[in-house]
Amino acid sequence: MATTEEIRSSLAEIVNEVAGIPVSDVQLDKSFTDDLDVDSLSMVEVVVAAEEKFDVKIPDDEVKNLKTVGDAVAFIERASS
Amino acid sequence: MSPTRVLVTGLGVTTPLGGDVPSTWDALLAGRSGVNRLEQDWAEQLPVRIAAEVAVEPAEVLDRVKARRLDRSAQFAMIAAQEAWEDSGLSRDDMDRERLGVAVASGIGGIQTLLANYDLLQDKGPRRVSPLAIPMLMPNSAAANVGLFVGAQSGVHTPVSACASGNEAISLGVDMIRLGRADVVLAGGTEACVHPLPLAAFGQMMALSKRNDDPEAASRPWDVGRDGFVLGEGGGILVLESEAHARARGARAYAEVAGAGVTADSHDIAQPHPEGFGASRAMAMALREASLAPGDIRHINAHATSTPQGDIAEAMAIRATLGNATDGIVVSGTKSMTGHLLGAAGALESIATVLVLHHRLVPPTINLDDRDPEIDLDIATKVRDLSQGDAAALNNSFGFGGHNVAIAFTNV
Structure with a gap:
């Protein structure tokens, strides 16, 4: 079972790959759209890559609730527990 | 009232010859071939294993x-647009962007994205299809991305007429400026289909050269040994600008786009009219629009793809249109070096063609x-001088579907 920091770190690598945001900028309190410039299409890419990486399902209806990196990390922790 | 003059x-x-205008022009003058053997694994199964791939991979730029x-395909268009925009000296902050348009053509569009995502769908299911697939594969993607790059807020267009598309975009750009819809238009075309499907499909049309053992000799317009065209890839963009707009900012101009001729053969979906009637009418229309006489033309960049029928039809069309003045015109078939983009x-x-008028070579x-x-x-067959004084030149492009577009340029 991955720790919160391990999930954040892996998610940061995905955000870096998709949107070019430096890994160190992808912190729990950061908003995907407002702080990290991840647009709606890139967000889908992040979600699909995260599903693959963490072997979880993130339903389409849930994606709009994942406003911050912390929201996404918490969802992945719940889904994989 | 005389029509608005449009400058380049x-x-x-x-x-395939270079990653920018200077390197491409130098290679054209040096007579260098951009055709190469395809080394990818997928090429092994194909009857045609040669193409003219870009000299500089987009990832490097x-x-x-x-x-x-x-x-x-959009990557090529963006690279070309960045160079053209910088070359023009224009800046998005210093111009009325509601007067700035785009016409970037493609014959086939984002086919590599389409096929890669179909493979993902088959192999891994719908969840793995990219959310960017549609904005990347749509034929207007290159034009729209060029428009976003410069901030164009007049019309942003994508003419699609197979191998005549690039010339049709230039014709459309001229129309936009002459109709008063824009002061500046980024016009051109892009293509990226060096991929096994288009190679197999064009191969099945018996359109491609099979000279696999001698790639650099494969594209040979007008030679008796020609056996089809060589597929090329790349992009090109011209900044077209109304004379008034260009003069007001003291811009350097390479040439004037004096006229365009756009016709259809209405003969066959793939074969050119055997005597090039549609091609001839396109050249005549371009001359008329430009108020040029046959004797004003000093140079033609011919479509000349290196196909058995097409090269003859165009040569007949040139002579039919320009008559005895043809004897005074130096013709080039630059696809012999670049392949067919x-x-x-x-x-x-x-x-x-513009650079011929500019450099007189x-x-x-x-x-x-x-x-x-x-x-x-x-x-x-070697570099020739273009005579000094006023000179005009034609560029011909013809496409599957019977599309013919001739553009007339004059020196400035």
């Missing part, structure tokens, strides 16, 4: 994150070892 004030390309959101061909060859046609006796043209 910026040029940009990425081609574009920001990684920007590049992954663009189909290869399909929807980008008209853009690249218009840029070559005509690039050679390579591989013309044994001229087809049916071809009665003065074809440059």
Whole structure:
């Protein structure tokens, strides 16, 4: 079972790959759209890559609730527990 | 009232000969072939294993994150647009962007994105299809991305007329300026289909050269040994600008786009009219629109793809249109070096034509070892000087579907 920091770190690598945001900028309190410039299409890419990486399902209806990196990390922790 | 004059004030390309205009022009004058053997694994099964791939991979030039959101065809267009925009000296902050338009053509569009995502769908299911697939594969993607890059807020268009597309974009750009819809238009074309499916499909049309063992000799317009075209890839963009707008900012102009002729054969979906009637009418229309006489034309960049029928039809059309004045015209077939860039061909060859008028040098046609006796043209086989004084030149592009577009350029 991955720790919160391990999930954040892996998610940061995905955000870096998709949107070019430096890994160190992808912190729990950061908003995907407002702080990290991840647009709606890139967000889908992040979600699909995260599903693959963490072997979880993130339903389409849930994606709009994942406003911050912390929201996404918490969802992945719940889904994989 | 005479029509608004349209000047060419910026040029940009990425081609099988070079990653920008200076390197491409130098290679054209040097008579260098951009055709190569395809080394990819997928090429082994194909009857045609040669193509003219770009000299500089887009990944070497574009920001990684920007590049992954663009189909290869849009990547070429962006590279060409960046060079052309910088070359023009225009800046998005210093101009009325509601007067700035785009016309970037493609013959086939984002086919590599389409096929890669179909493979993902088959192999891994719908969840793995990219959310960027549609904005990347749509035929207007290159034009829209160029529009976003410069901030264009007049019309942003994508003419699609197979291998005439690039010239049709230039014709449309001129229309936009002459109709008063824009002061500046980035016009050109892009194509990226060096991929097994288009290679197999064009191969099945018996349209491609099979000279796999001698790639650099494969594209040989007007030579008796020609056996089809060589697929090329790349992009080209011209900045078209109204004379008033260009003069007001003291812009440097390479040439004037004096007129365009656009016709259809209405003959066959794939074969050109055997005597080139539609091609002839396109050239005549361009001359008329430009108020030029046949004797004003000093140079033609011919469509000349190196197919058995097409090269003859065009040569007949040139003589039918220009009569005895044909004897005073130096003709080039630059596809002998670049291969056939399909929807980008008209853009690249218009840029070559503009540079002929600007530098007064005509690039050679390579591989013309044994001229087809049916071809009665003065074809440059080494670099030739263009005579001084006022000069006009034509660039021809013809496409599957029977599309014919001729553009007339004059020196400034």
